[in-house]
Amino acid sequence: MSGVRWVEVTEDEAGQRLDNFLLKHLRKVPKMLIYRIIRKGEVRVNKGRSQPNVRVQTGDVVRIPPVVTAEAGQTVKPPRTQQDKIAQHILYEDSDLIVVNKPSGIAVHGGSGVSWGLIELIRNLRPEARRIELVHRLDRDTSGAIILAKKTSILRDLHRQIREDQVEKYYLALVAGAWPKDKYKVDLPLLKNTLRSGERMVEVSPEGKPSVSFFKVLNQFSDAALVEVKLITGRTHQIRVHAQAVGCPIIGDDKYGSEVANASFKKLGMARLALHAQKLGFTHPATGEKLFIEAPLFVDFKNIIKTLEAR
Known part of the structure; x- marks a missing residue:
């Protein structure tokens, strides 16, 4: 690098x-x-x-900027332990595509300051599939279901489905405070900005792109709420900024969240962004079958819910 x-x-x-x-x-x-x-x-x-x-x-x-490069004729080789770990999180696979339950902390691909990511892990696990590409993305700290295509034709069709709003995406999030009872639909335009440091930030702005999220409270605790989020649009940091705008930032969000709430929940075992891509629904490009795939929560997310339920 x-x-x-x-x-x-x-x-x-x-x-x-x-x-x-x-x-x-x-x-x-x-x-x-x-x-x-x-x-x-x-x-x-x-x-x-x-x-x-x-x-x-x-x-x-x-x-x-500094970027990871491979020597000519070589590919990035992530640690074998990480390859074995990600292999255990494959939710669905056939000759056309793979759906993985991505752990929090793993970038979707290598880049500036990151030598490897999910795409490099899968390519090394499946060297015979030479056209593996990401269909969509998740933030590094967000866990959950993500699709990778093994063929260009599959990638194109899934991109079309995304453009035409034919891919269903549901998330689980743990937010700070009490979610407003009358706030189900959040329809706030979002604008991407970049600070002088180069950090990308997103804010609610009338000059931004239309952005719609639907929030459903699954469990209201004393100081947090477990919510299901259905995305209608897929803007950068959409759920995180919409939750913040309502006054209930996502637990563990070090960019848009509450330092006090983050510190409190870190002591309870939730030391990362409490956002999980739980469900994906789409039509298989090759078979026409409607697939609806659910990604189980990881242990830390399960445990914090149990802790809050036991209070």
Whole structure:
């Protein structure tokens, strides 16, 4: 993994799109990762954020962040123990796709500062499937069901289903405080911003994209609530920001949550983001079968619910 580089655009390179400029300087990095580091604001042109299609000019200075690269002809090899661990969390698999119950703390793919993620684990577990790609994403700290396609045709069809709102997504979340009894639908537009540090933040804003979540209280405890969330749209950090906007941030959320609540629940054993992608419903692209897959809660999430029920 290389360190941060500041590269000045030469006369020969002037006029190139930013994504193509980066592909030249990061030859061993997957194109998907190139777009990700641009989107996250880790790439800067003259100290400012930019877009993949912006054309760089002579003398521009491009910040290229540290990224994990593989030597030519090699693939990233995650620890065997981690491969064995993730193999135990495969919920569904056939010749076309895989659904995995991703543990919290595992990124969906390697990137800036992360040598490997879920995609690298699965590719190493299934080397015979040469086209494995992520169909969608989960935040690193969010656990739960995630789909990976083994074929390009399967990936395309599942992306179409997502665009046409044909994929059902249900989450479980543990939120701080008492959820308002009359607040079932949260319809608040969300806008992505990036701080000077490069950290990506999302906020409710009339200038943002339409974002709709449905919250159903499953159990109201004295100082927290267990809620089921159905996503209608799939914006970045949508559930986390909608919960915060209602006044009940998700337990363990170090970006949008309550430090006091996080510290209190950490003592009870919930030391991570209490958000779990519990159910996925979609149509199998090859068979036409309607699949509805449920991802069991991990032990820490189960235990905190038991603790709260016993109070």
